[in-house]
Amino acid sequence: MPEILDIDRLGHRGDGIAATAEGELFVPFTLPGEQVEIDRGGERPELLRVVRPAAERIAPVCRHFGTCGGCQLQHLAQEPYLAFKRGLVIHALRQRGLEAEVDPVIAVPHASRRRVVFSARRVKGGAVLGYSERMSHTLVDVEECPILVPDLEAMIAPMRGWLPPLVSPKGDTRITVLDTQTGLDVAVEQGVTPSPRQISELAAGAAALRLARLSLDGETLILRDEPVISFDGIRVTPPPGAFLQASAASEAAMAQLVLDGVGKAKKVADLYCGIGTFALRLGRKARVTAVEASQAALDALEKAARAGQGTKPLATLRRDLDRLPLTAPELKGFDAVVFDPPRAGAKAQAEELARSSVRRVVAVSCNPATLARDLKILSEGGFQIRFVRPVDQFVFSSHIECVAALERG
Structure with missing residues (x-):
């Protein structure tokens, strides 16, 4: 049943905290000073609407905010954030x-992240590429990610169509993508080994993806150019999937x-x-x-x-x-x-x-x-x-x- 609550403060994970007769309740995507309507019928409280928004509330910059679990605080203005x-x-x-x-x-x-870890899942006709929902194993098939550097964000859609030969039909495949000076460094883990024909097809599409290197579980499959990162002018080629x-x-x-x-x-x-x-x-x-x-x-x-x-x-x-x-x-x-x-x-x-x-x-x-x-x-x-x-x-x-x-x- 829906109920109205007042949010008192933010918790360390970015959730709003409301004081109730049963104790503290953590409500995602809410801010201190807000009055909100929630539904406690599920495993976790669900925000139905913001009845009285805080002055610090702003419009999120991403269409997936609130569904994708990657960001918690796009709705909070910069200074209080x-x-x-x-x-x-x-x-x-x-x-x-x-x-x-x-x-x-x-x-x-905001648009400065050069390294990202996606999850990929095989589906009929292709693959889903994105991040897990908040507190869930459900995968959000993202169309955009404004925290990424523009060149990396622009690769999400073409990469989704390019990835299926590498994605496991059992469980999720981990895809680490690093935007380097010489192109994208794509490291696949827990995927499947493509056939020689599929490797040729992947290589053919590598130029359009601005790919430097593709690796599978640490082994290089395609190398168009050594991926390079510079530290104070010193060039480094990181190993696949490196931190x-x-x-x-x-x-x-x-x-x-x-x-x-x-x-x-x-x-x-x-x-x-x-x-x-x-x-x-x-x-x-x-x-x-x-x-x-x-x-x-x-x-x-x-x-x-x-x-x-x-x-x-x-x-x-x-x-x-x-x-x-x-x-x-x-x-x-x-x-x-x-x-x-x-x-x-x-x-x-x-x-x-x-x-x-x-x-x-x-x-x-x-x-x-x-x-x-x-x-x-x-x-x-x-x-x-x-x-x-x-x-x-x-x-x-x-x-x-x-x-x-x-x-x-």
Whole structure:
């Protein structure tokens, strides 16, 4: 049965929260101060209409908003949206007893995402390409995605018609697409191996898609040109499906914050270094040891470092830092350490850093909760937080990237 509720505040996932007799109720796509009509008949409350909209409510920029689960906050105006993102970081730090000042969020242009992960599903006559619905396995066949760089968004429709030979008839196929300087780098996982004839047909359509490389489960099927990304002018060819910061604008902002945090350090360890987003830039002024679990990522980094101009010699180490963090004795001699772990954070590594003689640490994180935990460990080990700066890398979502710099007192 429909009912009217008042929305009090936003939750950390971007849902509006209403106080009811049964407790807090989370209502997606609503804003504080709004009066809304909902239906609680299903598994989750459904927004039927906004009775009294908030002044901060704006029109979404995408026709799929509200159905597609990729964005949660297209209906919120820019200023309160950025304040919400900053508030996520402030709250996470306070939960750990940290009262560090959180700087204003660095905004990123909306149509700036250069790396995207689609799901594809075989259907009669072709394939569906898009994202899952919110809290569901239902796939939304998207026609547009305004957060993508224009060249990548323009490829959605032609890619849908090109993909079927690669899409599994059983379950979803993962399609990672990276917009590089030389064309699209398309990495297919959990797909099917096309026949030689189908590979020829895929290759014939590759030019229209501005394709650089097509790979299936890490193996290259088509190579028209080496995909290339540049870090401060140093060209890198990423391995298929490699992790990369979602947008060039956010990457540049984070890289500058990392450089500022490291300061004049002459010997730096870059942990969870990936393909060298920070290591290659740091190598302009410091001797860098880059540590990463993926050998393919290290190979790409080493190749780029050898070919790059104006960088100091760079050392690499393959290591799963979650299982085997660099120990305090191993960290001896480093002036600064940078770490950029997955969402789970770097608890074990932070504990070793707290016991080490390292003077400066820069933490990069996409999860305020695990960042706050790691910063608390470092603070208890004698580090003082110099700055915390959020970067709105994940536009319109409830996620926020952050860079924090610490120094021993």
